[in-house]
Amino acid sequence: MTDLAISRRSLLKTSAAGAALGLVGWPAFPTRVRAAATTIGFIYVGPKDDFGYNQAHAEGAKALKALDGIELVEEENVPETVDVQKTMESMINLDGASLLFPTSFGYFDPHMLAMCKKFPDVQFRHCGGLWDKSKHPTNAGSYFGYIAMGQYLNGVVAGHTTKSKKIGFVAAKPIPQVLNNVNAFLLGARAVDPTITCQVIFTGEWSLAVKEAEAVNALVDQGADVITCHVDGPKVVVQTAANRGAFVCGYHASQAPLAPEKYLTGAEWNWATVYTMYAKHLLAGEPLPNFTRGGIQDGFVKMSPLGPAVSEPARKQFEATLADIRKGGYAVIKGPLKDNRGKEIAAVGKAFPETAIELESTSFLVEGVQGSTS
């Protein structure tokens, strides 16, 4: 059945070629007219200037414009539905893209995997997915950064700044990347003061402005005085928290201009490193790595400059921790550690360094986090 199905686009293409043939009597010209340049496609789930996730990717993509022989195609506001398959097909067929970056979490399975099978000559690299050699095609792959280390550093500064000993986290969905960030934020704060607790509120969606604002209000009402988040566009969270007088730690990109007085620091992506690496491999005709991970020391993640409200002891501990993380292999999750239901996660002496593959399927919240994953 599926083998016989003709997509509308291929039908159009064929008929257009046929029409050209009939009218002018020339042979149908090849669809990949731009063979001289290598085309790379970027797909974003939201607007690319959202002060957040998509902006971070778009800034990384912009770095490729400096490279010779690379052409970019971008599309924003593509939902995590069959729409993204159409976008990918169109980038491949109409723009001649040979490498695609579908950047949103929900694009991976089944959408990107379906396209990988349909277009075996095109390379796909997904942000955040867990590519598995035994399960997934070889023209697929994934890249991500250990940004939880950034949230750990956020937590260190938050731990020094909080007076109520309660910090808050506005989270979108309980997926491993988000849970790692929540855990790291609390553990960073507990490295300063082990009595600190963190309240997490899940909004259920990547971008829901009103609900995010309500979540911040609820957290501040319950006494949280440092807030961070993991949603696609932290703009609303940062503004609402600052309006309520709470301090904020940023995420994805720098939100310092939105709340210059209240912004402590932030965990930012530095995707330019990753995208430039892929593009150079592609231009050199070398195979692209399938599984790419990196942390602060690899230039995948960076921290926003510390804000004016950060105290001197906080700055010292922040810089010492940052130096430790730069050595590589830093473990935030280490024993003895329990989850917030009392189950043991790591026994004494057991540690999961940032590179531990187990962390990519985290399903727990550590002790001290008030919240639940379902």
Place this chain on the structure above:
Amino acid sequence: MENDIGLWGVPLAILGGAIRVSTPFIFVSLGEAVTERSGRINLGLEGTLVFGAMAAYAIAVETGSPWAGVLAAMVAGAGFGLLHGWICSFPRVNDIAVGIALMLFGIGIAFFFGKPYIQPSAPNLPAIPLGDWSSLPQVRAALNVNVLFLLGAVLAVALWWAFKNTKIGLIVRVVGDSADSARAMGLSPTAVRLFATAFGGALAAIGGAYLSLYYPGSWNERISSGQGLMAVALVIFARWNPLGCFAAAMLFGGAGALGPALQSVGVTQGYYLFYAAPYILTLLIMIATSSPGRQLAGAPGELSITK
């Protein structure tokens, strides 16, 4: 801890949420109530809301005055309403289909023109601190009431009174209940509906201005998440009564705050279910108030869904 309010946070959040979140619902549903009372349905108000949010934000950024933004949104909203009313004044044009088309159109051009305004920050609308009597910062925050919310409350009462007691109210109702009687009285149903739709559009756009200029107070492409559509449904729920619209909007705002508030006090299981609370509430009230024996009470007779 000094300011620990514990479980009191939940009712407080519901009250605060009702005040903060309800305003767009109030304006859109009041506007739609007027339009539907004149016998026409404008489903395009979601588009008007989003465009109003964008226009208000853009003008506020450019001029530095949030009220100029609200005014611009009203003008744009009235324009959308006039367009809808004008297209529907042709014979055999379906108002629901035109509404859906205008909804998509409004959202589309709002995204198109709104692109450069996602990053800049606009001045916010002022709020009146009604909670200064309290020593609790939580209460003060919840009772920090925006001017537009108060305007919406006044408007709901004014419209309710005007429908009953004024000539204009009577004209709108007559046109909505029977176009033939209206014509016999020498009224032009087309003209009345045109203005009623424009009025509805202007109000809906104020709701959008509230979203982008006060709460949550920024313009982006996901700002509305369907609130305009929900508000249109609220009108039926409120039986075309402006006071009912106000109450229903408050109910929705409060129910929407329930999910985050419960999580913040430690009720963390099943938050997806709490997020569905407003919709479950709607279903229950619709079932409780419906009757197999009669038509929806208060439904205008000329409305294409009830005819």
